[in-house]
Amino acid sequence: ELKVEQNPLFLSMQEGKNYTIYCNYSTTSDRLYWYRQDPGKSLESLFVLLSNGAVKQEGRLMASLDTKARLSTLHITAAVHDLSATYFCAVAQYDSTSGTYKYIFGTGTRLKVLA
Amino acid sequence: DTGVSQDPRHKITKRGQNVTFRCDPISEHNRLYWYRQTLGQGPEFLTYFQNEAQLEKSRLLSDRFSAERPKGSFSTLEIQRTEQGDSAMYLCASSLNGYSYEQYFGPGTRLTVT
Numbered sequence: 254e255l256k257v258e259q260n261p262l263f264l265s266m267q268e269g270k271n272y273t274i275y276c277n278y279s280t281t282s283d284r285l286y287w288y289r290q291d292p293g294k295s296l297e298s299l300f301v302l303l304s305n306g307a308v309k310q311e312g313r314l315m316a317s318l319d320t321k322a323r324l325s326t327l328h329i330t331a332a333v334h335d336l337s338a339t340y341f342c343a344v345a346q347y348d349s350t351s352g353t354y355k356y357i358f359g360t361g362t363r364l365k366v367l368a
Numbered sequence: 369d370t371g372v373s374q375d376p377r378h379k380i381t382k383r384g385q386n387v388t389f390r391c392d393p394i395s396e397h398n399r400l401y402w403y404r405q406t407l408g409q410g411p412e413f414l415t416y417f418q419n420e421a422q423l424e425k426s427r428l429l430s431d432r433f434s435a436e437r438p439k440g441s442f443s444t445l446e447i448q449r450t451e452q453g454d455s456a457m458y459l460c461a462s463s464l465n466g467y468s469y470e471q472y473f474g475p476g477t478r479l480t481v482t
Binding site: 257284286288294295296297298301303341343345348351352353354355356357358359360361 | 401408409410411412413416418423424459461468469470471472473474475476
C-alpha cells in the first residue's frame with residue numbers, strides 16, 4: 254500500500270531564509286501534486302508534477318520530482334510571512350483493477366514564517 | 369464563482385442523526401472525489417465517481433456512509449447514525465479527464481457530532 258511521508262512536519266523559519274520540504278513515497282508513481290492549505294480553509298493546488306525530473310516554479314516556491322528516488326521537494330526561497338500555511342504533497346496510485354487513480358496525501362508540513 | 373461548491377459549510381448534529389452533504393463540481397469536470405480530513409492530518413480518500421459511476425470506495429467508508437452522483441453532476445454524501453468519530457472536514461474535489469487529473473477542491477463541510 255502506498256505511503257506518503259513528509260518532513261519536516263513543522264517548520265518555523267525566519268523571513269528571507271531558504272528551506273526545503275521533502276515528500277517521500279513508497280511505491281512507483283509518476284504523478285505528484287503539491288497543495289497549500291490555510292487554517293480553516295480548503296486546499297489550493299500549487300504544482301502538478303508528471304514526469305521524472307519535472308521542475309516547476311511559482312514565485313518563491315519551486316517543486317521537483319525524482320521518480321527513481323520516489324522523492325519530491327518543495328523549495329522555499331527567501332521566505333515571506335504570506336507563505337505561512339500547511340503544505341501537502343499527494344501521490345497518485347494507479348489501481349489496475351478499477352483503471353483509476355487514487356490520491357494519497359502526506360500528513361502535511363506546517364510552515365510558519367517569522368517576521 | 370465557477371469553482372467547486374459545497375453545502376452546508378458547517379453542520380452540527382447529535383450522535384445518531386443522519387446528515388447529508390452536497391457537492392457541486394466544476395461544470396465540465398467528469399470526475400468527483402470525496403475526502404475526509406481530521407485536525408492535523410492530510411485528506412483521506414473516501415470515494416470517487418466518474419460521471420455517475422462510483423468507481424472506488426475506501427475501506428474508511430463504512431456501511432453508514434453512502435455517496436451518489438445521480439446525473440453525473442452534483443454529488444451527495446450521506447452519513448447515517450452519526451458517531452462522534454465522524455467529526456471532521458469533508459472535502460469534495462473534481463477533475464477533468466486528461467493526463468494531469470489535477471484536482472480542484474471545494475471549501476469543505478465541517479461536521480461536528482455532539
